[in-house]
Amino acid sequence: MQAAITDQLELAKITPYKVADGYPSEEYKEIIPYKIKRYSEYHCENEWEGIIIHNESQTIMGDMGFRVRHEIEDELELGYSIAPDFQGFGFATEMAQAIVGWGLKQPGIIKIVANCDASNMASVRVLEKAGLKQVKENNNKIHWTT
Template sequence: MYKEILPHKVRRFSQYPDENDWEGIIIHTEDHTIMGDMGFRRSTEDPKELELGYSIVPRYQGYGYATEMAKAMVKWGLEQPGIERIIARCDNDNFASIRVLEKAGLKRFEEKENKIHWSS
């Protein structure tokens, strides 16, 4: 999967240049390998809200990297001028993401169409 991250990010940055300040890749510090990506996007009309999104390469899943980054991103996002809320969505059977979002301090506020919606 990590081979697809860079082309995906280039496409996203080209398609949504306003998100360039909010997204990036995650590099494992010991082996200098891309292990995922994480960032924010504006998914609603509310300028006070950012949506958190992320992916971790399977080889690096289960070690707490997503949780560590999600906590840092939520904290950082809420420190940005004008931002009052961080939201996220995940499939209702994605137990790993559910735990990551819970540990990042987000709370469930809605469940619809097999998705759980979260908010800070």
């Protein structure tokens, strides 16, 4: 994660993969320091976060993972990002379906939640296809749950 903050070249140096243009996004780079801090406090979250590799091209194309939601230990909050060149091909949907299913099988977990901007129709479709249902909308954010 520290390498991802620095730049794509640094990330590519420490992995056997190419790094997609636009990964990580500027928005994701802003939250990485927060995530690094969380991982030191909530060690279990290290197991719930990962990069998404495009198998054919061996390219890091995104990331996906969970965090404990507001310290409610029976719920996980889903988050993800996909590099622009890999959007629109169903990769986020495939990963979201898999990780939601996996998350619900974790001991003590009864619910997966997420949120997205109301205008982000791609994320709306991903979350719907992953089996989440809209529970409310406020401040241009849609809140989802399993």
